[in-house]
Amino acid sequence: MASKWIVLVFSMLWCLSAASRLTGETETDVDEGHGHDWDIFDINKEAGLDLLEGDIVIDETDSRNTILGEQYRWPQTVPYYLKDSLDINAKGVILKAFEQYRLKTCINFVPWKGEENYISVFKGTGCYSSVGNRQVGKQKLSIGRNCDRLATVEHEFLHALGFWHEQSRADRDDYVNIMWDRIEEGKDHNFLIHGESVSSALNVPYDYGSVMHYSKTAFNIGSEPSIITKIPSFMDVIGQRMEFSDSDLLKLNRLYNCTTSSTFLDSCSFEKENICGMIQGPVGIAQWEHRHSVAGGPNTDYTNMGQCDGKGYFMHFSTVKGNHGDQAHLESRLFYPKRGSQCLQFYLHNSGGADDQLNVWVREYDKANPKGKLRLIQKIDTGGIRDSWELYHVTLDVKMKFRVKFEGLKGTGASTGGLSLDDINLSETTCPQHIWRIRDFTRLLETTPTGVNIYSPRFLSPSGYSFMVSVYINGRSSPGSMAIYFHLTSGPKDDSLTWPCPWHQATMALMDQNPDIRQRMSNHRMITTNPNKLSSDGNDFYWDNPRKVGSLVTGSDGSQFYRGPGTGTSSYLAHSRLKSRNFIKGDDAIFLLGLEDVSALLETQPLPRSAVHQSKKSAVIPPSQETTNTSTNTSTVVMAVSMSLAAVMFVVAMVSVVYARRSRKPESDVILVENRDI
Numbered sequence: 001m002a003s004k005w006i007v008l009v010f011s012m013l014w015c016l017s018a019a020s021r022l023t024g025e026t027e028t029d030v031d032e033g034h035g036h037d038w039d040i041f042d043i044n045k046e047a048g049l050d051l052l053e054g055d056i057v058i059d060e061t062d063s064r065n066t067i068l069g070e071q072y073r074w075p076q077t078v079p080y081y082l083k084d085s086l087d088i089n090a091k092g093v094i095l096k097a098f099e100q101y102r103l104k105t106c107i108n109f110v111p112w113k114g115e116e117n118y119i120s121v122f123k124g125t126g127c128y129s130s131v132g133n134r135q136v137g138k139q140k141l142s143i144g145r146n147c148d149r150l151a152t153v154e155h156e157f158l159h160a161l162g163f164w165h166e167q168s169r170a171d172r173d174d175y176v177n178i179m180w181d182r183i184e185e186g187k188d189h190n191f192l193i194h195g196e197s198v199s200s201a202l203n204v205p206y207d208y209g210s211v212m213h214y215s216k217t218a219f220n221i222g223s224e225p226s227i228i229t230k231i232p233s234f235m236d237v238i239g240q241r242m243e244f245s246d247s248d249l250l251k252l253n254r255l256y257n258c259t260t261s262s263t264f265l266d267s268c269s270f271e272k273e274n275i276c277g278m279i280q281g282p283v284g285i286a287q288w289e290h291r292h293s294v295a296g297g298p299n300t301d302y303t304n305m306g307q308c309d310g311k312g313y314f315m316h317f318s319t320v321k322g323n324h325g326d327q328a329h330l331e332s333r334l335f336y337p338k339r340g341s342q343c344l345q346f347y348l349h350n351s352g353g354a355d356d357q358l359n360v361w362v363r364e365y366d367k368a369n370p371k372g373k374l375r376l377i378q379k380i381d382t383g384g385i386r387d388s389w390e391l392y393h394v395t396l397d398v399k400m401k402f403r404v405k406f407e408g409l410k411g412t413g414a415s416t417g418g419l420s421l422d423d424i425n426l427s428e429t430t431c432p433q434h435i436w437r438i439r440d441f442t443r444l445l446e447t448t449p450t451g452v453n454i455y456s457p458r459f460l461s462p463s464g465y466s467f468m469v470s471v472y473i474n475g476r477s478s479p480g481s482m483a484i485y486f487h488l489t490s491g492p493k494d495d496s497l498t499w500p501c502p503w504h505q506a507t508m509a510l511m512d513q514n515p516d517i518r519q520r521m522s523n524h525r526m527i528t529t530n531p532n533k534l535s536s537d538g539n540d541f542y543w544d545n546p547r548k549v550g551s552l553v554t555g556s557d558g559s560q561f562y563r564g565p566g567t568g569t570s571s572y573l574a575h576s577r578l579k580s581r582n583f584i585k586g587d588d589a590i591f592l593l594g595l596e597d598v599s600a601l602l603e604t605q606p607l608p609r610s611a612v613h614q615s616k617k618s619a620v621i622p623p624s625q626e627t628t629n630t631s632t633n634t635s636t637v638v639m640a641v642s643m644s645l646a647a648v649m650f651v652v653a654m655v656s657v658v659y660a661r662r663s664r665k666p667e668s669d670v671i672l673v674e675n676r677d678i
């Protein structure tokens with residue numbers, strides 16, 4: 001009898017484990033089963049936080065006048081320290097958010113080198129920050145569980161830089177109605193207004209699209225909105241967590257007197273007749289023309305796609321006439337690089353001969369070459385794609401004064417059109433690794449059932465891992481929101497790779513195709529492969545070789561390969577937002593995908609010498625020691641001193657926790673006391 005039971009139990013266990021085995025169909029949600037898009041305030045609520053306005057910390061003496069006070073400003077270069085407590089994915093996301101600041105504002109973030117005041121980023125319970133520079137030395141900012149999203153990190157750092165929430169502006173009652181009877185009991189303080197005497201909107205109009213605006217359901221009871229926008233169409237706009245809005249940037253740039261950004265170089269949509277200061281080649285050879293449309297195509301530019309009368313220009317090199325080998329040159333104005341690596345991005349349209357070609361050159365200036373020396377960077381292979389605007393990225397590595405030169409080259413084939421260029425962006429940023437363009441996206445949006453996904457082609461990461469993403473255009477289990485999952489796949493280099501795939505961060509970005517890179521509000525999600533992660537049955541490593549933990553599948557091109565389990569989110573982007581901005585342009589959507597080795601982020605950020613020196617001298621605990629995995633060689637004497645000090649500090653910490661809890665009343669996403677990192 002007993003043996004029968006054992007068999008039964010064993011067979012049940014086997015069934016359970018068989019059911020939870022990893023396959024190419026497995027999809028794990030990083031939002032941990034939450035049916036909706038989890039915002040900062042939901043995360044903090046679950047974490048049991050009751051901060052000011054949900055994610056703001058204030059000290060007891062704060063009179064809520066931060067933004068107006070000069071003393072609350074940081075220098076344009078802000079020192080940071082990333083604590084070991086942070087998840088690797090969070091560290092990667094934070095560094096990406098810093099890159100957005102560098103591209104779009106004059107704010108730069110640099111590793112802490114011992115400056116008096118710095119931002120210490122750690123994994124607390126929830127996402128929160130103080131408002132402005134509190135001049136407290138180490139100022140804490142928490143990026144906790146589920147806070148590892150680009151816009152969430154941008155949001156918290158905007159607090160740190162001096163910004164309140166948008167709907168706490170003095171003039172907010174002109175733009176939104178706060179539904180007080182729908183707000184959770186005791187949460188009214190989250191909807192207080194900061195008066196004109198203490199806060200400034202910097203003469204920028206109220207912005208429903210601000211990354212600092214609450215969503216319509218913030219602190220609500222049930223499902224009814226707690227905020228109603230006076231212009232109804234903005235109901236689904238408020239609460240966006242994609243990227244900085246134009247007004248967010250305008251305000252930040254005004255507050256910090258920004259005139260330039262550190263990595264942006266140029267953006268040109270050719271709308272103006274001066275063609276962004278670009279220079280044509282010498283007279284006598286073929287020319288690029290500033291055109292509105294061309295008989296042989298394109299009919300419209302890419303910037304406006306024919307939607308605006310009298311607007312919509314591009315540069316066109318006609319290859320209808322002339323001879324094989326004819327060239328047309330278009331050179332940019334001069335640029336002065338700081339970083340030595342750039343990403344050039346542009347749209348190219350080929351309506352000419354099949355072998356008409358575009359070459360990208362740089363002209364570099366140094367003492368030996370005062371008139372510049374040309375260097376070929378890349379021949380653009382249009383891959384036989386004709387008669388459509390296509391996006392290209394070219395990586396440059398220029399370290400001196402330079403220009404970019406576009407060279408059109410007429411091929412041997414018959415042509416009824418030519419090459420056209422539009423929406424050029426040049427920045428000192430890293431180019432996206434891969435482009436996945438989903439054509440006819442509008443139709444797919446209308447016809448794809450919920451629960452049906454499409455897979456991208458397979459791509460290869462720089463370190464050799466093969467991967468793909470799957471997208472549920474109309475949701476995985478409920479419509480209204482796109483879902484996305486990242487899968488490792490079998491690839492040509494699998495035998496020489498380390499398995500399980502260690503610490504690689506996948507970026508899945510739906511590109512906002514605004515012509516100016518600074519105004520793009522692309523939607524990003526990042527996930528990181530933790531090699532120690534196990535399957536739910538504990539039998540396999542989640543990111544192991546797809547041949548081991550995946551399924552044999554057939555790709556759209558008929559090729560067979562293994563696809564491992566996927567990780568991503570069912571709330572990637574709500575349809576209301578998907579249809580906003582320029583996510584869909586010309587009926588197509590573009591995903592920018594990459595897989596990057598982030599194992600270097602496992603290393604502890606080095607402490608500044610002064611801090612190490614000071615810590616050894618006075619046994620003050622440095623930031624890296626606040627987490628458990630430290631490796632400082634402290635002498636026995638200092639250890640003894642530390643231990644006795646620790647007892648004192650424990651009492652102080654307990655007192656400050658009690659103090660923090662008491663003082664954290666007013667609102668709820670702002671921190672009240674600096675010392676609550678335990």
Ligand SMILES: [Zn+2]
Pocket residue numbers: 040053054055056155159165669
């Ligand atoms: Zn906030």
